[in-house]
Structures are given as C-alpha cells and as structure tokens.
Amino acid sequence: MKGFIALALMGIATVAAADDVEVAQAQPVVEQYTYATDLDVAHVISVTPTADVCEVVPAQMIYEDHQGQRHILEYRVMGNGCSNG
Template identity: 55%
Template sequence: MKLLLVLFLGCLGSVAMADDQFAQTAQIPVEPYRYAQNLDIARVVAVTPAPNVCDVVPMQLTYDDSKGDRHIMEYRVIGNGCSNN
C-alpha cells in the first residue's frame, strides 16, 4: 500500500512539473529570425517538425542561450512535400 502511495505521489509530482514547464514556455515571446543575426545557442530544447507540404512554412526553435535564458525563434523553411520528379 505504501508503494502504491509513493508511486501515485511521484506521478502527481511529475505532472505538476511538466505543467509548470509548459506554462513557462507559453510565456516566452516568439522572436522572428533576421538574416545574418548572431545567435547565442547553448542548448537546443525543441524544434518543430517540418510538415509534408510543398510550401514555405513557419518553424520554431526553442533554445537556451549561454546565460541560461530560454528563447523561441521563428523562421521559415520549405516543407518536406516537394519532389523533383
């Protein structure tokens, strides 16, 4: 019974931590990428996957800089749906 209680409290704590991380990421303003911008990227946290379309699509890169501050940068790429057949 004690093991079940410890397992339940551990799961509850991890859900609360994940919710807190999501809330912190949701408050970060999205910065547009500018050509030839100097980037201070110490650690990449997340990159949105490119959709399977043949069009220019927005992507987001979430990263931590060398000071430990989190940033979200938006840039544009060609989707993965184009082919040269």
C-alpha cells in the same frame, strides 16, 4: 479535522494556481529570425517538425542561450512535400 484538511487543500490549490501564473508569465516572446539576428544558442530544447507540403512554412526552435535564458525563435523553411521529379 475535516475543516483542517479542507483548509490545507485550499492552501495547496492556491500555491499551485500561483505557480501556473508564474509559468504563464515566464513564457518567452516569439522572436522572428532575420539574417541580421545574432544567435547565442547553447542548447536546443526542441524544433517543430517540418510540414509535408511543397511551400515555405514557419517553424520554431526553442533554445537556451549561454546565460540560461530560454528563447523561442520562429523562422521559415521549405516543406518536405515536394517531389524530386
């Protein structure tokens, strides 16, 4: 009985490891935004918070297009750390 349980646990661990490999391979490539980038945004999943510095910093948006494909778009934004006076 103990052998059967150990064998079952090894099988579950193998399936879980295979799922981790598929998730790692399915990670989309980070695309760099330019003014010529043709965006097809159906649903925004997340946007990184803007840093509290007074300079241009990178930010990322993860979104899905109308075909359900997930994208990571990197773009530049002005930080939130500048004073108004």
